[in-house]
Amino acid sequence: MEIPCPMRIATETMGGRWRPGILWRLMDGPMRYGELRRGMPWISEKILIRHLRDLEAAGLIxxxxxxxxPPQVDYRLTEAGQTLGxxxxxxxxxxxxxxxxxAERLGA
Amino acid sequence: MEIPCPMRIATETMGGRWRPGILWRLMDGPMRYGELRRGMPWISEKILIRHLRDLEAAGLIxxxxxxxxPPQVDYRLTEAGQTLGxxxxxxxxxxxxxxxxxAERLGA
Structure with missing residues (x-):
């Protein structure tokens, strides 16, 4: 059985442009969708929902x-998700x- | 001055689907383009060249x-790149x- 590249597994599961940011924010505890959305205004609603669904399917959240x-939905890291700490x-x-x-280079 | 999100800086510089794999392979020392290409056959030539150029522009390689x-070109991590270790x-x-x-779940 060919050993899959561990880095490829990592990037395809938790990598990419937005997933690390979502997972990182959930390290502080459960968050409601609205909180996640406000914390990452640079991600579109559609993209955020897709990544949340994929991360749930991967068993990380x-x-x-x-x-x-009114409906109250929150997201939290699973045990597997917490191993990403x-x-x-x-x-x-x-x-x-x-x-x-x-910032130093820009003299801020 | 608004403090930029550190995770966003990380993912936009070294994140994404392929950059971690490129950087990770260069941790073992300089590699020629052909070696990198053979080590990551799942990346197209065009995409690999673009990421190498972006990583060089970011000062990481x-x-x-x-x-x-015949021409001999290799890539190596810079000091900044090595901080990603x-x-x-x-x-x-x-x-x-x-x-x-x-693998365990699949009983491999």
């Missing part, structure tokens, strides 16, 4: 409908370092 | 033309764990 009126923390730390270095 | 005939290692480890868990 759980969608809970609280059955209330070290990756997401390392990515955000790298991005913050990159931003600081960039 | 360095392209060296050794000025020989912890992120890439964590991603690959997560992907390997996911693959093993998947």
């Amino acid at each position: 759980l969608r809970t409908d609280h059955g209330t009126q 070290p990756v997401l923390t390392a990515m955000a730390a790298w991005g913050a370092g990159r931003s600081a270095a960039g | 360095l392209r060296t033309d050794h000025g020989t005939q 912890p992120v890439l290692t964590a991603m690959a480890a997560w992907g390997a764990g996911r693959s093993a868990a998947g």
Whole structure:
């Protein structure tokens, strides 16, 4: 059995342009759809909903409908999703370092 | 000055579907274009060349033309690129764990 490339598995499951940002925000605990939407205004509604559905299908997040009126739906990391903690923390730390270095270059 | 989202900076610089795989392979040292191409046959030539150019423009990799005939060109991580080590290692480890868990489920 040919061993699949681990990096390809990672990028196809949690990678891409928007999924790391969604997963990273859910590290702080369950979030309602509206909160996620406001936290990532650069993602269109259609794209956000698609990624949430894919992440749920991949078993990384759980969608809970609280059955209330008006409807209350939230998303949270599953146990499998929480194993991404070290990756997401390392990515955000790298991005913050990159931003600081960039700000320095711009004399901010 | 509004603080940009660190995760967005990370995903827009080193994220996406193919860049982590390119960067991860260059962690072992300089590679020639042909080696990179053979190591990631699932990426088209056109896409690989575009990502290599973008990663070079982002200062994460360095392209060296050794000025020989036939032409010899290789790519290596820059110092900035090497700071991605912890992120890439964590991603690959997560992907390997996911693959093993998947293999177990399939009874491989």
